[in-house]
Amino acid sequence: MSDTLAIDGGTPIRKKMLPYGHQSIDDSDLQSVREVLQSEWLTTGPIVSEFEKKFAQLVGAKEAVSVSNGTAALHSAVFVSGIKPGDEVITTPLTFAATANSIRYEGGTVIFADVTADTLNIDPTQIESLITTKTKAIIAVDFAGQPCDMQQIMDIGEKYNLVIIEDAAHSLGATYNSENVGSIANFTTFSMHPVKHITTGEGGIITTNSEHLANRLRTFRNHGISLNPAQRDLHNSWWYDMEELGHNYRLTDIQCGLGLSQLKKLGQWLNRRRQIADIYTQAFSELELVDTPYILKDRNSSWHLYVLRLNLEMLNVGRTQVFQALRAENIGVNVHYIPVPWHPYYQNLGYVKGSWPICESEYERVLSLPLWPGMSDVDVSNVIEATFKVLKAYAR
Numbered sequence: 001m002s003d004t005l006a007i008d009g010g011t012p013i014r015k016k017m018l019p020y021g022h023q024s025i026d027d028s029d030l031q032s033v034r035e036v037l038q039s040e041w042l043t044t045g046p047i048v049s050e051f052e053k054k055f056a057q058l059v060g061a062k063e064a065v066s067v068s069n070g071t072a073a074l075h076s077a078v079f080v081s082g083i084k085p086g087d088e089v090i091t092t093p094l095t096f097a098a099t100a101n102s103i104r105y106e107g108g109t110v111i112f113a114d115v116t117a118d119t120l121n122i123d124p125t126q127i128e129s130l131i132t133t134k135t136k137a138i139i140a141v142d143f144a145g146q147p148c149d150m151q152q153i154m155d156i157g158e159k160y161n162l163v164i165i166e167d168a169a170h171s172l173g174a175t176y177n178s179e180n181v182g183s184i185a186n187f188t189t190f191s192m193h194p195v196k197h198i199t200t201g202e203g204g205i206i207t208t209n210s211e212h213l214a215n216r217l218r219t220f221r222n223h224g225i226s227l228n229p230a231q232r233d234l235h236n237s238w239w240y241d242m243e244e245l246g247h248n249y250r251l252t253d254i255q256c257g258l259g260l261s262q263l264k265k266l267g268q269w270l271n272r273r274r275q276i277a278d279i280y281t282q283a284f285s286e287l288e289l290v291d292t293p294y295i296l297k298d299r300n301s302s303w304h305l306y307v308l309r310l311n312l313e314m315l316n317v318g319r320t321q322v323f324q325a326l327r328a329e330n331i332g333v334n335v336h337y338i339p340v341p342w343h344p345y346y347q348n349l350g351y352v353k354g355s356w357p358i359c360e361s362e363y364e365r366v367l368s369l370p371l372w373p374g375m376s377d378v379d380v381s382n383v384i385e386a387t388f389k390v391l392k393a394y395a396r
């Protein structure tokens, strides 16, 4: 193994690219999907309900409503929260664009509140300073898998009568003050995209403790057609009422068959994610050139992402060069996230760069390392070795 960086023509640390996230599929998943394919139902049937029940139990919520993806989950929660044009919804700029987009689908105004430098989660003090008479809701995103300051955020919600939506696309299996993510906010939304904790191909799910709101979500995902069976009886069996403008956001029984077998493995996968994160933190705490993730004592991260922060003042190069050098070593590093208001769509709406100084300065130094439960010990060592190799080569 040569010490010359692969980007300069040296031998890469590994032969094949190690992705930053990847699904884990085994024979039990294939069997579970096969059973559904051979049954009477392919779309919304008994397996959808079974998956929803198991998911609700797992996170300790009364209800879980599945939808076609995590973005649809956010959109459904925003719709049922009654967001309309002119309403303001506060969220973080350090997230996937879908979080903010879900507000725009209903014509709401997105108000970005800056994050805190330690956790990179939305700052409750910033939230409170941005509340106006138009504010209707907050969407808190559990960045990288660490829950937000949910107690402070729920208190703000109570004080100003706001709906609290927790975007938990990163935090299935995380806890806050020993409470499960999914049981705390008015709505908690999850994604089952292949890079997330469990997958259904594409998929999303919303948990809530309100049966009424769960029924409204079920109506919304099915074209706005009401579920009320009494009404069908009243008119005749073929009658149904489309009461509001919903969507076809249904998840299928085929996908939920996969979801059910994936859920059984969540516990062991969370353990492996934590184990890998611990190995990384132990290795990188020796390296002054980076800061390791900061996890607060009263919460457990579910480790969707492992986000290193480069100490750029100690390096000869910027994050882009480090990123490219690691990719050349076949380590599939990534960046989470480009600040959402920087995207052309949001720039065209008039958002001004520089308005979220912590998010925007931390963005320049974040780098996500590969982290998924199927990674072998050799994969983990490769990431550490390559990161040391590249950073030492670029140290001032």
Ligand SMILES: *Cc1c(COP(=O)(O)O)cnc(C)c1O
Pocket: 069, 070, 071, 072, 095, 096, 098, 099, 141, 167, 169, 170, 191, 192, 193, 202, 203, 204
């Ligand atoms: C993945 C993700 C989503 C969207 O989920 P999809 O299932 O891909 O639609 C939303 N918010 C965050 C923070 C995500 O990471």
